[in-house]
Structures are given as structure tokens and as C-alpha cells.
Amino acid sequence: EAQVTQNPRYLITVTGKKLTVTCSQNMNHEYMSWYRQDPGLGLRQIYYSMNVEVTDKGDVPEGYKVSRKEKRNFPLILESPSPNQTSLYFCASSLSSGASGIKKSEFFGPGTRLTVL
Amino acid sequence: DQQVKQNSPSLSVQEGRISILNCDYTNSMFDYFLWYKKYPAEGPTFLISISSIKDKNEDGRFTVFLNKSAKHLSLHIVPSQPGDSAVYFCAASVSEAGANNLFFGTGTRLTVIP
Numbered sequence: 001e002a003q004v005t006q007n008p009r010y011l012i013t014v015t016g017k018k019l020t021v022t023c024s025q026n027m028n029h030e031y032m033s034w035y036r037q038d039p040g041l042g043l044r045q046i047y048y049s050m051n052v053e054v055t056d057k058g059d060v061p062e063g064y065k066v067s068r069k070e071k072r073n074f075p076l077i078l079e080s081p082s083p084n085q086t087s088l089y090f091c092a093s094s095l096s097s098g099a100s101g102i103k104k105s106e107f108f109g110p111g112t113r114l115t116v117l
Numbered sequence: 118d119q120q121v122k123q124n125s126p127s128l129s130v131q132e133g134r135i136s137i138l139n140c141d142y143t144n145s146m147f148d149y150f151l152w153y154k155k156y157p158a159e160g161p162t163f164l165i166s167i168s169s170i171k172d173k174n175e176d177g178r179f180t181v182f183l184n185k186s187a188k189h190l191s192l193h194i195v196p197s198q199p200g201d202s203a204v205y206f207c208a209a210s211v212s213e214a215g216a217n218n219l220f221f222g223t224g225t226r227l228t229v230i231p
Contacts, residue, residue: 004160035221042119042206043161043221058218090160105151106219108160 002027004109006091012115013081021076021112023091031094032074033058033106034066036087043090049074081116088113120144121209123222131230136194138225140207143188147209151219152181152192155204164205165192168212197229 004025013019025032033048035058045058049068063085065077074093078085092106122141130136140150148169153161167174167181167190174181180193194201204226208219 033218040223042121042123042223043208043219045218045220048218059220092160105163105166108153108162110158110160 002107004091004093004107006089006109006112008112009110010113012117014117015082016080019078019081019114021078021089021091021114023074023076023109024072025074025091025093025107026072027093027107028071029093029095029107030071031106032068033092034064034074034076035090035092036060037090037111038087046076046089081114083116086114086116118143119223120147121207121220121222123205123207123225125225126223127226127228129228129230130197132199133196136192136197136201136227136229138192138194138205138207138227140190140192140222141188142190142209142220144209144211144220145188146211147220149210149212150181150183150190151208151210152179153206153208153221154201155206155224161206194227197227199229199231202227202229 007022030051034046035043037043044060047066049055089112091109094106120143151166152164154164155161165176165179165181167183183190204224206224207222210219
């Protein structure tokens with residue numbers, strides 16, 4: 001079954017304690033991205049990756065890191081979480097649009113609800 | 118500042134009637150638009166999209182209309198069914214090659230009343 005998986009699904013942590021949220025896709029997609037969803041703000045992109053070892057900042061990258069060592073995995077790292085990073089996080093993947101410019105819809109994971117105390 | 122806006126946070130519609138969800142955008146560079154549907158405790162799922170070279174795209178009960186001059190798009194669901202009850206997000210992007218950055222609206226919660 002084609003899917004994007006995220007772990008953990010729920011996490012409560014304390015300020016300053018480093019954490020990693022994993023994301024994995026089994027569709028051989030080149031493009032992966034991370035979003036956070038907050039009330040009244042919709043989904044905002046944190047980071048994206050167009051392929052292995054190629055990552056770039058989205059709209060709200062501050063306080064986050066990512067890596068893309070393998071095509072299937074795109075972990076989100078919070079080196080020193082703060083309460084304003086309490087949010088619902090989604091990982092997504094898609095085929096790259098390529099030179100044709102035709103966009104591909106993104107497949108989203110089920111979400112990770114993070115609470116930072 | 119939100120580049121994609123959904124000004125109605127919620128909408129209730131009777132089963133069988135038409136649901137119309139609206140979305141406005143400010144960036145004239147956007148040329149590709151998508152609608153996503155989200156159920157509680159799940160990630161958003163792709164519903165329908167439209168390129169700026171079109172003004173309408175239809176897929177079964179779902180039709181998206183694009184008015185470029187007004188920077189406005191809408192999603193029509195006809196007939197509405199209880200299973201359509203969900204949060205709907207519109208999203209927009211610029212189609213430069215290789216770039217997939219999506220800008221999302223804040224969502225509209227649709228409730229279809231049986």
C-alpha cells in the first residue's frame with residue numbers, strides 16, 4: 001500500500017529536549033516536505049527536499065532542521081524545542097514536477113501532534 | 118501575510134444540495150491550484166486541481182472554478198453527501214520546474230446534514 005508514515009503520532013516533551021520526528025514514504029517520490037498546521041493559519045511549509053541531499057527552507061523554517069540521506073526518509077529535527085513549536089505536523093511526498101511544470105499532488109502522512117511544555 | 122485565504126471557517130449544507138467553498142489568493146504568480154480534504158486524525162488528501170490555463174475542471178461530483186482576474190477559485194460539490202463532511206483546504210503554487218511549494222489557506226469545515 002502506497003503511504004507516508006510518521007512517527008511518533010503523538011509526543012509530549014519539555015522545552016530544550018532534542019527530538020526527531022521520522023517520515024518515510026514507499027512510493028519512490030523525489031519530493032518530500034514538512035508542514036505544520038496551526039489554528040487560523042492553515043498548513044505552512046517548514047522545509048522541503050527535491051531529492052536526496054537537496055533540502056531548502058519553506059515559509060517557517062526557524063527552529064527546525066531536516067536531512068535527506070535516503071530517498072524514502074525525511075526526518076524533522078527540533079534541536080531545542082520551544083512551546084511555540086507545539087503544533088500538528090504533516091510530512092508529505094510527491095513526484096517532482098519536472099521540466100513540464102506539471103504539478104503533482106502531494107501525499108500526506110497521518111500527522112504528528114507535538115506538545116512542548 | 119496569508120497569500121491564500123479561505124474566509125469562511127465553516128459551512129453547513131443539506132444532503133443533496135450544492136456545497137460551494139471559496140478561496141481567494143493575492144499572489145498573481147500562482148498558476149496551479151489544488152483542493153485537499155481532511156478528516157480528523159488523518160492527513161489531507163488530494164481532491165482536485167486546476168491549472169491557470171483553464172477556468173474549470175470537473176471530476177465526478179467535484180468541480181473547481183478559477184477566476185484569474187478576481188484571483189478567486191471555488192469548489193462545488195454536487196450533490197453533497199454526509200461523507201463529504203470534512204475540512205477543505207485550498208492550496209496554490211507557482212509552476213516553476215522542480216518547485217512544488219504549496220501555500221495553503223486556513224481551511225473551511227464543511228458539514229453535510231443528512
